[in-house]
Amino acid sequence: RKEVEQDPGPFNVPEGATVAFNCTYSNSASQSFFWYRQDCRKEPKLLMSVYSSGNEDGRFTAQLNRASQYISLLIRDSKLSDSATYLCVVNQSSASKIIFGSGTRLSIRP
Amino acid sequence: GAGVSQSPSNKVTEKGKDVELRCDPISGHTALYWYRQRLGQGLEFLIYFQGNSAPDKSGLPSDRFSAERTGESVSTLTIQRTQQEDSAVYLCASSLSFRETDTQYFGPGTRLTVL
Numbered sequence: 001r002k003e004v005e006q007d008p009g010p011f012n013v014p015e016g017a018t019v020a021f022n023c024t025y026s027n028s029a030s031q032s033f034f035w036y037r038q039d040c041r042k043e044p045k046l047l048m049s050v051y052s053s054g055n056e057d058g059r060f061t062a063q064l065n066r067a068s069q070y071i072s073l074l075i076r077d078s079k080l081s082d083s084a085t086y087l088c089v090v091n092q093s094s095a096s097k098i099i100f101g102s103g104t105r106l107s108i109r110p
Numbered sequence: 111g112a113g114v115s116q117s118p119s120n121k122v123t124e125k126g127k128d129v130e131l132r133c134d135p136i137s138g139h140t141a142l143y144w145y146r147q148r149l150g151q152g153l154e155f156l157i158y159f160q161g162n163s164a165p166d167k168s169g170l171p172s173d174r175f176s177a178e179r180t181g182e183s184v185s186t187l188t189i190q191r192t193q194q195e196d197s198a199v200y201l202c203a204s205s206l207s208f209r210e211t212d213t214q215y216f217g218p219g220t221r222l223t224v225l
Contacts, residue, residue, distance in 0.1 A: 032211060043201055043216035096166040102152035
């Protein structure tokens with residue numbers, strides 16, 4: 001089993017829709033969690049950190065469920081510019097490891 | 111201010127040759143990371159530096175790979191006797207430190223093609 005797993009997609013949704021995807025992790029000792037966004041042939045960029053209480057940044061909401069070992073990302077009122085690959089990142093600083101998921105591809109259509 | 115820079119941006123080499131990839135992190139960032147991303151795949155964590163030392167080198171794919179960092183600044187990733195399977199984009203990132211909440215900032219990557 002991979003240490004971090006994501007549904008590869010692609011998710012193809014119309015503009016304005018709400019879309020959500022999850023990421024599961026296998027190591028319960030994982031300590032911090034992030035969502036990164038990667039556009040085609042570009043480097044990843046931080047979208048948001050994920051906190052235990054859940055956090056929101058505009059149209060984006062991230063949640064962490066430690067009991068079930070997953071994090072989620074919800075995008076409301078999706079825009080064409082949201083089309084990208086979304087990477088889940090798990091930091092196991094006690095083990096000196098940072099693990100990226102393979103990414104979920106999102107495509108927003110007009 | 112300047113972000114993370116990497117050079118070269120593209121490198122084409124013949125199988126069996128050695129290559130050296132360079133990363134200049136953001137000034138003042140003590141942590142530096144190397145990743146590999148094959149076409150259409152996720153990021154594979156290779157190694158990180160805290161200062162000039164790498165606490166764990168087990169992520170390097172083989173003994174043909176080595177990395178060093180000097181002056182808590184520039185890092186080089188060296189691949190000896192390159193193989194076609196080494197073809198990928200090699201990404202470098204830096205952060206203030208290797209703490210849980212430190213954001214990583216990525217460079218544009220070096221696209222390595224081994225013929």
